[in-house]
Amino acid sequence: MNSFQFTKMHGLGNNYIYVNLFEEQLQESQLSEIARNVSNVYTGIGSDGLILICPSDKAPVKMRIFNNDGSEGKNCGNGLRCVAKYAYEHKLVTETEFQIETLSGLVQAKVHTENGTVKLVTVDMGEPRLLKAEIPMQGEAQSKTVNEKMEFAGKVYEGTAISMGNPHIIFYVDDIEKAPVTTLGPIVEKDERFPEGVNVEFVQVVADNEIHFRVWERGSGVTQACGTGACAAVVSSVLNQHTTAGKETTVHLAGGDLLINWDSNGKVLMTGPAEVICTGTYYLP
Ligand SMILES: N[C@H](CCC[C@H](N)C(=O)O)C(=O)O
Numbered sequence: 001m002n003s004f005q006f007t008k009m010h011g012l013g014n015n016y017i018y019v020n021l022f023e024e025q026l027q028e029s030q031l032s033e034i035a036r037n038v039s040n041v042y043t044g045i046g047s048d049g050l051i052l053i054c055p056s057d058k059a060p061v062k063m064r065i066f067n068n069d070g071s072e073g074k075n076c077g078n079g080l081r082c083v084a085k086y087a088y089e090h091k092l093v094t095e096t097e098f099q100i101e102t103l104s105g106l107v108q109a110k111v112h113t114e115n116g117t118v119k120l121v122t123v124d125m126g127e128p129r130l131l132k133a134e135i136p137m138q139g140e141a142q143s144k145t146v147n148e149k150m151e152f153a154g155k156v157y158e159g160t161a162i163s164m165g166n167p168h169i170i171f172y173v174d175d176i177e178k179a180p181v182t183t184l185g186p187i188v189e190k191d192e193r194f195p196e197g198v199n200v201e202f203v204q205v206v207a208d209n210e211i212h213f214r215v216w217e218r219g220s221g222v223t224q225a226c227g228t229g230a231c232a233a234v235v236s237s238v239l240n241q242h243t244t245a246g247k248e249t250t251v252h253l254a255g256g257d258l259l260i261n262w263d264s265n266g267k268v269l270m271t272g273p274a275e276v277i278c279t280g281t282y283y284l285p
Contacts, residue, residue, distance in 0.1 A: 002284050006038070007086065008045060008277040011078025013224025013255025015277065016051040016065070018086060026052070030284075035066035038282060045282060048220045051079045053086060060093045062101035067219025071197075074103040075165035077227015077258075081121035081274040084109035088118050104165025122271040125228070128235040128262070129163035137161055138193045145169075146239045152187050159188075160236040164268065167198040167218070168232035172240070176204040176212035185216025201229045205242040209249045224255030231268045234260040 004024040006017045017038045019026065026034060035050035037043070049067045056062035063083045065076040080100055087093045087100075088111045097110045105126060112120040133141035145161035160170045169188060173179045179202035188200045197218040204212040213233050215226040230251040237243040248261045258272040 003281050004284075005279065006045070006282050007279045008047060009082040009086065009275060010255075010277055011081045011225060011227060011272060011274050012253055012258065014078040014226060015047050015224075016049050016076075016079055016082070017045055017047045017282070018051050018053060018082065020086070020090070021052050021054045022092065031064075031066060032070035032072070034284070036068065036070040037285060039068035043285070045280075048217070048223050049073075051076065051083065053083055053092070056101040059099035059101040059106055061087045061098075064103065067217065068221075069219045071219040072103070073166050073219065075125075075228050076102075077123065077125065077164070077229075077231060077270055078225055078272070078274075080107060080109060080123045080125075080227065081270075081272055084111050084121045084123070085118035085274040085276075088113070089116075102165060118274060120271060121274050122269060123227075125164055125231050125268040125270055127266045128232065128268060129165075130235075130239075132161070135161045135163050135167045135198070136195055137167070137198070138195070144239075146236075150193070152184060152191065157184070160240060161198075162232035162235050164228040164231045166228050167194060167196060168201055168229050168236075169194070169198050170201045170203055170233050170236040172242075173202050173204050176202065176214055179204075179214050181214045181216050181222060185222070189216060189218050199226060199229050199232075201226070201233050203233050203237065205237065206252075208243055209247050210252070211237055211243065211249060212252045214254060225253040225258070227258065227270055227272065230258045230260055231262075231270055235262050235268060238262055 052064040054062040108124040111118040200216040
């Protein structure tokens with residue numbers, strides 16, 4: 001296979017190259033290299049990574065996500081909204097509500113359409129995982145990490161660790177514009193306390209149901225938005241008594257806003273846009 005069709009899509013600027021494996025075939029052994037190559041803005045298409053829309057025996061579709069360094073992630077909130085849009089508009093599903101399989105389990109998506117086009121998608125991201133063993137991170141396996149003091153590069157920070165099927169650590173700042181995203185982010189991302197690495201988020205609380213958010217993503221660096229990270233940030237903010245559970249919180253990301261609710265059933269609901277940028281043919285080098 002020396003070329004394949006792709007669709008470039010984004011959720012609030014978090015953009016990926018989507019490949020429909022109902023129609024294309026890619027070599028499993030080449031996926032990491034393909035992710036690195038298509039993500040390269042100079043010699044590839046340019047993106048935060050690669051997302052595969054795959055057949056599944058558990059749901060109508062399965063999503064696999066690869067970061068721009070070629071590493072495979074286990075979940076992707078912005079990606080799930082784009083996969084849901086693609087699946088509905090390409091008739092891989094016939095209903096407006098359906099499940100999507102991910103490497104961290106099944107999620108439930110609901111597409112909101114205007115004249116047959118999907119504009120907004122709500123995803124029930126399931127329950128957050130709070131124990132150190134579930135993040136995963138070093139320390140007492142059955143304990144939680146809420147506002148825990150931890151030292152990085154000689155300075156002490158207070159972090160809250162949440163998994164949405166992928167690992168996140170959240171730090172609170174007084175001014176989001178001054179958050180040490182590109183200085184502290186890469187240090188924490190690969191710290192040994194996180195054996196699988198970690199997505200690093202910075203949050204400024206505005207009000208009971210409003211936060212500002214920036215992210216340094218595991219395997220991709222700075223992105224315009226991170227859906228799983230925004231979910232983790234809302235869960236963290238409830239655990240730290242900055243926001244209230246059961247209410248929709250507006251998360252202001254660099255690329256736009258997400259509405260997130262850690263609801264009374266313990267599920268995290270995320271609502272936001274999904275957009276197609278372009279389609280084309282990619283020729284492997
Ligand atoms: N941007 C994605 C998260 C990618 C996570 C990936 N960086 C990892 O966990 O390795 C999102 O919208 O949730």
